[in-house]
Amino acid sequence: xxxxxxxxxxxxxxxxxxxxxxxxxxxxxxxxxxxxxxxxxxxxxxxxxxxxxxxxxxxxxxxxxxxxxxxxxxxxxxxxxxxxxxxxxxxxxxxxxxxxxxxxxxxxxxxxxxxxxxxxxxxxxxxxxxxxxxxxxxxxxxxxxxxxxxxxxxxxxxxxxxxxxxxxxxxxxxxxxxxxxxxxxxxxxxxxxxxxxxxxxxxxxxxxxxxxxxxxxxxxxxxxxxxxxxxxxxxxxxxxxxxx
Amino acid sequence: xxxxxxxxxxxxxxxxxxxxxxxxxxxxxxxxxxxxxxxxxxxxxxxxxxxxxxxxxxxxxxxxxxxxxxxxxxxxxxxxxxxxxxxxxxxxxxxxxxxxxxxxxxxxxxxxxxxxxxxxxxxxxxxxxxxxxxxxxxxxxxxxxxxxxxxxxxxxxxxxxxxxxxxxxxxxxxxxxxxxxxxxxxxxxxxxxxxxxxxxxxxxxxxxxxxxxxxxxxxxxxxxxxxxxxxxxxxxxxxxxxxxxxxxxxxxxxxxxxxxxxxxxxxxxxxxxxxxxxxxxxxxxxxxxxxxxxxxxxxxxxxxxxxxxxxxxxxxxxxxxxxxx
Ligand SMILES: Cc1cc2nc3c(=O)[nH]c(=O)nc-3n(C[C@H](O)[C@H](O)[C@H](O)COP(=O)(O)OP(=O)(O)OC[C@H]3O[C@@H](n4cnc5c(N)ncnc54)[C@H](O)[C@@H]3O)c2cc1C
Ligand SMILES: Nc1ncnc2c1ncn2[C@@H]1O[C@H](COP(=O)(O)O)[C@@H](O)[C@H]1O
Numbered sequence: 001x002x003x004x005x006x007x008x009x010x011x012x013x014x015x016x017x018x019x020x021x022x023x024x025x026x027x028x029x030x031x032x033x034x035x036x037x038x039x040x041x042x043x044x045x046x047x048x049x050x051x052x053x054x055x056x057x058x059x060x061x062x063x064x065x066x067x068x069x070x071x072x073x074x075x076x077x078x079x080x081x082x083x084x085x086x087x088x089x090x091x092x093x094x095x096x097x098x099x100x101x102x103x104x105x106x107x108x109x110x111x112x113x114x115x116x117x118x119x120x121x122x123x124x125x126x127x128x129x130x131x132x133x134x135x136x137x138x139x140x141x142x143x144x145x146x147x148x149x150x151x152x153x154x155x156x157x158x159x160x161x162x163x164x165x166x167x168x169x170x171x172x173x174x175x176x177x178x179x180x181x182x183x184x185x186x187x188x189x190x191x192x193x194x195x196x197x198x199x200x201x202x203x204x205x206x207x208x209x210x211x212x213x214x215x216x217x218x219x220x221x222x223x224x225x226x227x228x229x230x231x232x233x234x235x236x237x238x239x240x241x242x243x244x
Numbered sequence: 245x246x247x248x249x250x251x252x253x254x255x256x257x258x259x260x261x262x263x264x265x266x267x268x269x270x271x272x273x274x275x276x277x278x279x280x281x282x283x284x285x286x287x288x289x290x291x292x293x294x295x296x297x298x299x300x301x302x303x304x305x306x307x308x309x310x311x312x313x314x315x316x317x318x319x320x321x322x323x324x325x326x327x328x329x330x331x332x333x334x335x336x337x338x339x340x341x342x343x344x345x346x347x348x349x350x351x352x353x354x355x356x357x358x359x360x361x362x363x364x365x366x367x368x369x370x371x372x373x374x375x376x377x378x379x380x381x382x383x384x385x386x387x388x389x390x391x392x393x394x395x396x397x398x399x400x401x402x403x404x405x406x407x408x409x410x411x412x413x414x415x416x417x418x419x420x421x422x423x424x425x426x427x428x429x430x431x432x433x434x435x436x437x438x439x440x441x442x443x444x445x446x447x448x449x450x451x452x453x454x455x456x457x458x459x460x461x462x463x464x465x466x467x468x469x470x471x472x473x474x475x476x477x478x479x480x481x482x483x484x485x486x487x488x489x490x491x492x493x494x495x496x497x498x499x500x501x502x503x504x505x506x507x508x509x510x511x512x513x514x515x516x517x518x519x520x521x522x523x524x525x526x527x528x529x530x531x532x533x534x535x536x537x538x539x540x541x542x543x544x545x546x547x548x549x550x551x552x553x554x555x556x557x558x559x560x561x562x563x564x565x566x567x568x569x
Contacts, residue, residue: 011380013381013496013515013516013519014515014516017380017383017384019384025380025384036496036497090358091349091359091361092352092353092358092359095349095353117380117381117496117519118379118380119379120361120362120377120378120379120380120381121349121359121361121362122345122349122361122362123345123348123349123352123359123361124349125349126317126321126345126346126347126348126349126350126353127349127350127352127353129350130321130349130350130353130354131353133425134428135317135318135428135429136317136318136346136350136429137429138317138342138345138346139342139345139346151432154342155342155491156315156342156343156434157254157341157342157343157442157444157445158436158437158442158444158445159434159435159436159437160434160435160437161314161315161431161433161434161435162431162432162433162434162435163429163430163431163432164429164430164432165428165429165430166428169428169429175497175498176490206391207352207356207357207358207359207390207391207392208358208359208360208388208389208390208391209388209389209391210379210386210387210388210389211372211374211387211388211389212374212386212387213379213384213385213386213387214384214385214386215383215384215385216378216382216383216384216385216522219540219541219542219543220543222529222539222540222542222543222544222545223543223544223545224544224545224546224547225544225545225546226546227546227547227548227549227552227553227556228556230546230553230556230557230560231560231563231564233528233544233546233557233560234557234560234561234563234564236544237505237526237528237544238564241505241525241526241543241544243447243448243504243505243525243526244448244472244505244561244564
């Protein structure tokens, strides 16, 4: 079984987010990590590969600065990697690039994270599936495969849904699917020599563009209420905030 | 010229997020000089279909097909795209619910219509067409310009108001062309989470963290939630140790919510927790440590012991309800 796992390179969850002249994200001093949901997807792909046999390839659309995290994915256990050498500014563009690379190899299962924690679109997986004409299960919390049939559980409003889907398909992984692995020494050593292919992008079809950034308005200072007078809180929620 | 709104239903019933999406579509249509056509897939009564006129829909395209009672993303996306083509749509509006997340990207690709996923406000301008959304898990805001001819907007639930007026939409039955290939996923089972109020849809959420010391102390959290008609939530460590079920865990690795009121009890306010709740309209923090970081993100705070404050708050809410009924 051939797995392709899409990994994006995102600021660490504790990063301070600032912008340069409201025009661009200011990456200086920011530590980048593999998007946490993508690590979950990667781990589940590795577990399934170990059980069923096959290969796990990771792909990233990004500049050369993302290579340390691609190597990390190889250290965690992926067999090989592809980097499409382009700035990932638009989900449609990213999905198009991954689709082009995927067409060159027939993958059985393509996994992404539920969403990237930078642009929070949650859209690369469905777009990719549409471009490849494949079914897609989004926000999946469980994935099991027997033969060419997968059983998947996904989150829905107010519960979960169990689905079946045949390979090939696309899936976006939510927490719960696997516990992310930490690379060990052997993995780190072997990652250095695993193949990392760099591809140039196919076309430049971008449909959207972030033209302005700002930080959310600072919160007003908290209004403290005497713990012996909680009626005051109820009053404020009713009269001032008007929510009860 | 039209604006298409996918009007989602759950077992035949619309919810608030549906009306928000139609209201949003109506306002966007005004900006574009267009009218709103809603697309409804499933067994919704004629009366409910017509009622979408109250929120600004002129026309409703109704698709009834027993194979489409559960979400089938490929088929649903195909229907929305076909409706958009038939109506000459300039924009497609989809609520950014779980279903919306499965559909918006597909529709965008079918129509080659640039997508703003998780919009939080009306388009700022229509030429250029820019829409605001959050980024970096709520730590930033960005205006996204859509360059394609048709635009897709997935609007975050609870970020745009419902505008109810009068009026009735005309209802037309719509028969899209579908093939077997559109049915790649087959729903086997739907498991509803117990609990009275669904967390992702709740207007009020009462949440508690490690400060409560043990699962046996959640009675007061549940009672406060019940008094307020709220859903319950928790921090990650609380779910990790099994005091509460995982589907209640909010935050960066859990569920993201944006209720009107979020009450955090005995939660320190770590950045990963805030990432899941920072869209809440009003935040109340109850914590015994006045230095707890959560107070910086709060609108109202009580520095005190939850085991004293929460029971008092329950009584105060009961009194308030008694005097306002
Ligand atoms: C990659 C990553 C992802 C994460 N994702 C999430 C996530 O999605 N969601 C999440 O919640 N966390 C997440 N975390 C964990 C997060 O960093 C915090 O550790 C966690 O939120 C703390 O939970 P807590 O506030 O319940 O517990 P604590 O931090 O232990 O805080 C307990 C609070 O209770 C207060 N308290 C104690 N006794 C009382 C009392 N009697 N009355 C009132 N207050 C009292 C204390 O003053 C303290 O502020 C993540 C961490 C990482 C590294
Ligand atoms: N630049 C990228 N390269 C590879 N995969 C990506 C990239 N951006 C996003 N993805 C994948 O798509 C998922 C959803 O991303 P998004 O649609 O940006 O929220 C991520 O979890 C990744 O798995």
